[in-house]
Amino acid sequence: MSKITILLADNSVDKLYHGLVIALGARALGWNVKFFVTSQAVVLFTKNRKGKGKLNLPFIARFFVKLQMKRFNIPDADKLIEEALNQGVEFYVDEAGLRLVNAKNEDLLENVKLSGSISFLLEAKDSDVVITL
Amino acid sequence: MKIIESNDICPIILTTVLKEWASLKKGEEEELIIITNWEAVGQELEKWCRETGNMFIGVTRKDKKFEVRLKLIKK
Numbered sequence: 649m650s651k652i653t654i655l656l657a658d659n660s661v662d663k664l665y666h667g668l669v670i671a672l673g674a675r676a677l678g679w680n681v682k683f684f685v686t687s688q689a690v691v692l693f694t695k696n697r698k699g700k701g702k703l704n705l706p707f708i709a710r711f712f713v714k715l716q717m718k719r720f721n722i723p724d725a726d727k728l729i730e731e732a733l734n735q736g737v738e739f740y741v742d743e744a745g746l747r748l749v750n751a752k753n754e755d756l757l758e759n760v761k762l763s764g765s766i767s768f769l770l771e772a773k774d775s776d777v778v779i780t781l
Numbered sequence: 782m783k784i785i786e787s788n789d790i791c792p793i794i795l796t797t798v799l800k801e802w803a804s805l806k807k808g809e810e811e812e813l814i815i816i817t818n819w820e821a822v823g824q825e826l827e828k829w830c831r832e833t834g835n836m837f838i839g840v841t842r843k844d845k846k847f848e849v850r851l852k853l854i855k856k
Contacts, residue, residue: 672792673825676799677832721788731796 651680653775655768659688661700661725663781668728670779675735682771683732683739684763690745694755698726733759740767786816791825798826798853802835805855812838815849823849 652674654667671681691697717724733739740763741756753762772778783801787794794815805811815822823840826849830837838850 669790669792672796676792676795676829720790722790723793728792731793735796735799 649678649680650674650777651682651771651775652777652779653682653684653768653772655684655686655772655778655780656689657685657687658781659691661692664689664692664725665728667779667781668725668732671732671737672728672735674777675732675737679776681732681737682775683737684742684768684771685739686742686745686768688745688749690741691749691751692725693729693739693741693757693760694749694751695757696755698729698757700724700726729757733757782812782814784814784816788818791819791822794819794822795825795829798829798851802833802853802855805853807855809855811853813851813853815851816846817849818846820847823847826851 652670654671656664656667667683671683674681685693692700716722739757739760741760743762743764746752746756746762756762785794785797785801787797789797794817798813798815801811801813815826827837827840829835830851834856835854836852838852840850841848
């Protein structure tokens with residue numbers, strides 16, 4: 649079975665979105681998907697935020713993009729996270745990142761695990777595709 | 782035959798098709814028609830079928846919608 653490892657190190661919701669779309673596509677192909685989240689992106693995987701982050705756009709543009717997303721039936725990132733978890737994407741968050749955003753293990757979404765650089769490196773080494781966002 | 786009418790984006794449609802495929806028992810087949818307004822869905826599903834051993838039948842355009850036909854095969 650092919651394997652992909654995705655590393656998200658930016659808390660912008662557009663990058664998270666791209667990562668989730670790739671992860672879901674990979675699962676549809678039957679690939680093993682490891683999704684590592686580090687730095688401030690960790691906050692997107694807490695129960696409080698659940699994928700709700702900022703779009704890296706000025707206010708008016710952000711408003712327009714949100715409006716267009718609704719118009720074209722493009723789901724929010726939280727729906728994609730839920731789908732990805734249901735489809736067996738394995739999410740790992742960096743413990744240091746978690747502390748940086750003042751969160752604890754119990755604040756994480758269900759089935760999101762803690763990890764560190766060694767876990768990422770070993771999974772990346774063993775993967776057919778590695779993507780950093 | 783099952784018809785899925787959805788204007789959701791490609792990964793969501795892929796997930797829906799995947800769930801349908803997973804629900805089949807070994808040796809079962811099911812024809813699916815996906816009606817969508819996203820053009821890329823057809824080409825993505827064609828590649829998905831090739832990779833997973835399912836059969837892509839084709840895409841037709843009807844007004845502003847695309848009708849994607851495929852046959853799910855559970856080996």
